[in-house]
Amino acid sequence: MEASPTKRPRRTKASTAKQATTKTTKTNSPIMPPPEPTSATTVFSIPELAETIGRILNTKDQLQLSMTNRLLHHTVSPLFWSSLDLYDTAVARRLAQSKHAHKALSRNFDRIRELKIQTSTLVYFINSMIRHPDDGDNNNTTNACESKTSATSLSPLPNPLSVTLPRMTRLTTLEYRTEKNKDKNGQLTDAYPEIAVMPRLTWLLNLNSSLTHIRVSGCRVRSPFDAHLFMQAIPSLKSLKELDLRFRMSPVRWEIVVELLFFSLPVSIESVSLRSSKVEDSLTGPSSEIQDTELSGLLGERRALGRRRVPLDRLRRLLVEFGRWEDARMLYTFLQDCPVLERFSPPCWEEEEFRPISAAIAQAAAKHCPLLRELDTCGVGTLDIIGALPHHSLTTIRNSDIFGTAFVSPTLMLISLAHYNSLTEVRIEDSLHVPKSGIQAILRTCIALEHFIVKGPARPSTRLRHLVEKDWVCARLKTLEITIELRQEVLPIDIKEPMPTKFYRQLGALRDIEVLNLGIKAKAMEWLDGNGQVRTETTSSRGTTGTAKKSIIFAAEIAFDDMWSADEFESVQYAKRDQNLAMATGADASFPGMLSLGDEATGRPGYLSWLSGLTKLRKLKGHVQATTTETAKTVGQRELEWMLEHWPELEVVELLPALEDRRGGKRHLLPMDLSPPHIVWFQQQRPDIQINQESP
Numbered sequence: 283m284e285a286s287p288t289k290r291p292r293r294t295k296a297s298t299a300k301q302a303t304t305k306t307t308k309t310n311s312p313i314m315p316p317p318e319p320t321s322a323t324t325v326f327s328i329p330e331l332a333e334t335i336g337r338i339l340n341t342k343d344q345l346q347l348s349m350t351n352r353l354l355h356h357t358v359s360p361l362f363w364s365s366l367d368l369y370d371t372a373v374a375r376r377l378a379q380s381k382h383a384h385k386a387l388s389r390n391f392d393r394i395r396e397l398k399i400q401t402s403t404l405v406y407f408i409n410s411m412i413r414h415p416d417d418g419d420n421n422n423t424t425n426a427c428e429s430k431t432s433a434t435s436l437s438p439l440p441n442p443l444s445v446t447l448p449r450m451t452r453l454t455t456l457e458y459r460t461e462k463n464k465d466k467n468g469q470l471t472d473a474y475p476e477i478a479v480m481p482r483l484t485w486l487l488n489l490n491s492s493l494t495h496i497r498v499s500g501c502r503v504r505s506p507f508d509a510h511l512f513m514q515a516i517p518s519l520k521s522l523k524e525l526d527l528r529f530r531m532s533p534v535r536w537e538i539v540v541e542l543l544f545f546s547l548p549v550s551i552e553s554v555s556l557r558s559s560k561v562e563d564s565l566t567g568p569s570s571e572i573q574d575t576e577l578s579g580l581l582g583e584r585r586a587l588g589r590r591r592v593p594l595d596r597l598r599r600l601l602v603e604f605g606r607w608e609d610a611r612m613l614y615t616f617l618q619d620c621p622v623l624e625r626f627s628p629p630c631w632e633e634e635e636f637r638p639i640s641a642a643i644a645q646a647a648a649k650h651c652p653l654l655r656e657l658d659t660c661g662v663g664t665l666d667i668i669g670a671l672p673h674h675s676l677t678t679i680r681n682s683d684i685f686g687t688a689f690v691s692p693t694l695m696l697i698s699l700a701h702y703n704s705l706t707e708v709r710i711e712d713s714l715h716v717p718k719s720g721i722q723a724i725l726r727t728c729i730a731l732e733h734f735i736v737k738g739p740a741r742p743s744t745r746l747r748h749l750v751e752k753d754w755v756c757a758r759l760k761t762l763e764i765t766i767e768l769r770q771e772v773l774p775i776d777i778k779e780p781m782p783t784k785f786y787r788q789l790g791a792l793r794d795i796e797v798l799n800l801g802i803k804a805k806a807m808e809w810l811d812g813n814g815q816v817r818t819e820t821t822s823s824r825g826t827t828g829t830a831k832k833s834i835i836f837a838a839e840i841a842f843d844d845m846w847s848a849d850e851f852e853s854v855q856y857a858k859r860d861q862n863l864a865m866a867t868g869a870d871a872s873f874p875g876m877l878s879l880g881d882e883a884t885g886r887p888g889y890l891s892w893l894s895g896l897t898k899l900r901k902l903k904g905h906v907q908a909t910t911t912e913t914a915k916t917v918g919q920r921e922l923e924w925m926l927e928h929w930p931e932l933e934v935v936e937l938l939p940a941l942e943d944r945r946g947g948k949r950h951l952l953p954m955d956l957s958p959p960h961i962v963w964f965q966q967q968r969p970d971i972q973i974n975q976e977s978p
Contacts, residue, residue: 366394371461453493479501537605600617654675674703782889909957
């Protein structure tokens with residue numbers, strides 16, 4: 283009998299052994315507790331807080347935040363797509379030509395709430411939406427975009443026959459501006475003048491009934507049909523708050539469009555701005571017909587416009603510009619529909635014939651607009667309204683119309699007499715000249731004034747003497763921006779102290795000032811020293827005539843060594859400057875002693891300590907550079923340390939001028955090898971402070 287064979291032990295499968303080992307390892311290894319939550323993870327784990335924080339971040343930060351984890355991706359991605367700025371054609375081209383970017387755009391198309399668009403992108407979007415497969419209205423195909431006259435062929439973006447986009451129906455803000463190109467003469471011209479923009483804009487308005495802000499600039503109105511379709515779409519926007527239109531009219535009368543449009547506005551409107559310019563070219567007439575037949579079908583038939591019967595009880599701002607002063611009489615009827623109007627832009631006419639219409643408008647404003655507080659122009663209409671309104675009711679006067687220059691001073695004089703207790707802001711821009719009487723009246727009477735700005739391309743200025751003849755009463759000033767003309771003058775007998783002393787004393791009394799922008803008029807003036815007197819001749823300026831000496835003071839073409847001798851200029855080690863490389867307009871102009879603490883040993887005056895009470899100062903701008911002929915000698919480490927100590931809120935101090943090279947190229951910052959060491963130290967101590975002047 284044979285013995286039974288010995289059974290071999292069964293081999294365990296590798297996978298089974300591995301699982302057993304894994305189980306043993308897992309069983310034996312201690313369970314690690316979850317990490318302690320930090321403040322950052324706690325905040326960003328709450329979607330509502332993450333969304334609130336994401337709204338204040340820029341696009342790049344939003345993108346990085348959305349790539350952190352899945353929760354933040356779902357929270358922040360809608361914010362990333364909520365605002366789409368396509369004013370840059372290169373950005374629009376990348377979205378259209380990149381397959382992945384186009385797919386992302388298509389997926390997030392319904393998340394777009396704010397859209398900035400130009401002619402080429404408008405054509406691309408509209409045609410892409412019309413040809414989307416889910417478009418129920420696209421029942422037939424046409425050859426409109428395949429024709430030679432198609433607007434699509436004029437676009438630099440891909441042909442929308444090959445790409446589609448869903449309909450955009452959730453916009454709240456729409457901005458459009460005409461796309462421009464430069465011709466051979468450097469003039470801006472329309473990039474696509476043959477494209478009919480108004481029908482496309484109208485179709486986009488019809489899709490987005492939740493629009494709250496519409497801003498259109500440069501759009502041509504080629505026919506009454508275009509204007510009628512646009513006005514037909516406005517009443518359906520029940521949530522509209524702002525309407526800002528800058529049309530270019532061809533064969534259509536602007537006053538007719540204004541009247542029909544105003545009485546078609548929804549009652550939700552809060553701000554209306556209607557402006558136009560006349561266009562006369564060969565594109566008017568037959569070319570105004572719509573070439574895209576499917577687009578004309580989507581717009582529908584022309585319907586009669588309804589007239590609103592209730593007042594605009596939410597309208598707070600109204601600006602309407604007319605081409606003829608006779609048409610301004612419509613404002614009399616408009617104001618009767620504006621019971622809560624707060625800001626108004628009266629017509630700025632100089633004709634005497636306008637006076638009866640102006641008086642009627644003023645009476646309507648006083649009767650029907652009891653909340654009127656702000657006027658945006660200086661003219662006959664503004665003068666009449668100021669006289670008709672109750673005293674001490676206006677708070678703001680603005681002027682940015684060059685045609686109102688002659689009425690700026692009378693307006694300031696009148697408002698300083700009738701509204702000095704309520705006036706808080708005066709902003710005069712683009713005026714050729716502002717007489718001293720108006721500036722003096724405002725500074726000496728308006729006790730509630732907070733913002734006083736006088737600026738413009740012509741740099742209207744006032745003499746230093748006119749500013750210091752009498753004390754200012756506007757101690758609540760937060761913003762002061764003026765240009766001062768320095769020159770040697772004989773002061774009145776009752777002024778015992780030097781002009782710079784009194785001027786800086788008045789500046790030091792402005793304890794609430796936040797923005798101080800002081801400019802010096804760059805014209806033939808005499809150079810003043812720290813005491814406000816004419817600077818004595820230097821070695822390099824000897825032998826010049828009196829007229830030549832006066833003309834070299836603040837002229838941009840004169841080099842620094844025309845003010846100082848070569849020995850004096852080279853003695854300043856850090857004042858290395860290549861005059862052929864960089865020269866700034868008015869770079870050598872500075873207020874005498876303003877940035878200096880003075881030197882008792884040499885008797886050099888300094889007035890910086892007078893400004894120690896300006897603890898709320900955020901921006902110090904203008905001709906306050908620390909690299910001019912004077913400040914290179916008077917401003918050093920001690921003065922900059924003083925600024926850091928006494929001006930804790932400082933954000934901008936323009937210590938370095940905005941330079942330009944010989945070929946006109948702008949340079950926003952002086953190279954570090956040309957910067958004085960104390961300015962380099964200042965920038966290292968406070969890198970968050972901007973020390974260079976804005977480019978001219």
